[in-house]
Amino acid sequence: MTTSDDLTVLGALAEPSRRALYDHVAAADSPVSREQAAQAVGLPVHSAKFHLDRLVEEGLLDVEFKRLSGRSGPGAGRPTKLYRRSGRTLDVSLPPRRYDLAGAILAEAFDAVTVTGGALRDAVATAAATTGRELAAQPPAPRARRPLARVAQLLERYGYEPRLSPDGTELALDNCPFDRLAREHTDLVCSLNLALVEGAVDGLGCPEVRPRLDPTPGHCCVRATTTTST
Structure with a gap:
C-alpha cells in the first residue's frame, strides 16, 4: 500500500x-x-x-x-x-518514509547476528539484498521494457522517488525512505540502501543496471547506471 x-x-x-x-x-x-x-x-x-x-x-x-x-x-x-x-495500519508521511521496511531489515539482521555471531553490517547487507529480491517478486511486475526504467518503477512503490536522466542511462533517487535513520546512522543506512537496490536489480533480472553509492544532500545515497538507454 x-x-x-x-x-x-x-x-x-x-x-x-x-x-x-x-x-x-x-x-x-x-x-x-x-x-x-x-x-x-x-x-x-x-x-x-x-x-x-x-x-x-x-x-x-x-x-x-x-x-x-x-x-x-x-x-x-x-x-x-x-x-x-479494523486492524489496518495507515502510515502517511510526505515525502514518503518506510521505517517499517528498515525495521524489518534490521530485525532480520539482528536475528542473524544472534545466531551466527557475524558482523552486523554484513548481516544488514544480506537482509537488505534479500528484501530487495522479495520486493521485486511482488506483483504487479514493472511494465517498462528497459531495465533501468523497470528498476525505477519498482523503487517508486517504496518511496524512492526515482528520476531517470533524459537519455535514460542514469537513475537518481530523489528521496530516502529511511531519511531520519540515515541522518543518524549514515554509513549503515547507506549500505542498507545500496544492498536493497542491488537485491531489487537482481530480483528483476536486470544485470545491465549497476547501482552505486553517490551521496548527495537531500537525496538517496544510491544512483544507478546502465549502458542500455530507455
Missing part, C-alpha cells in the same frame, strides 16, 4: 459525520450496530449506514453479524450487522 493509497483512505475521514462515526466505533468496547452508532452521533440511521459502509469499503472498519438476542433457530430473527475498527 502506497502513501497515495493511504492518503485516499484518510480522505474518507474528512467528512465530519463519517469521522464521528469512526471515532465512536473505534472507541467502543465491542462491535456496534448502525442504530447504536447513529444514535451516538446524532445521525439518521440511513445516513449512518451510508457512512459506515464507506468506512468498510476503505478498510477502516470490519463487520460481523450476530443475533443480539442471543437466540438461534427459527424465529430468532436475522443477525444484526455490527461494526468494529
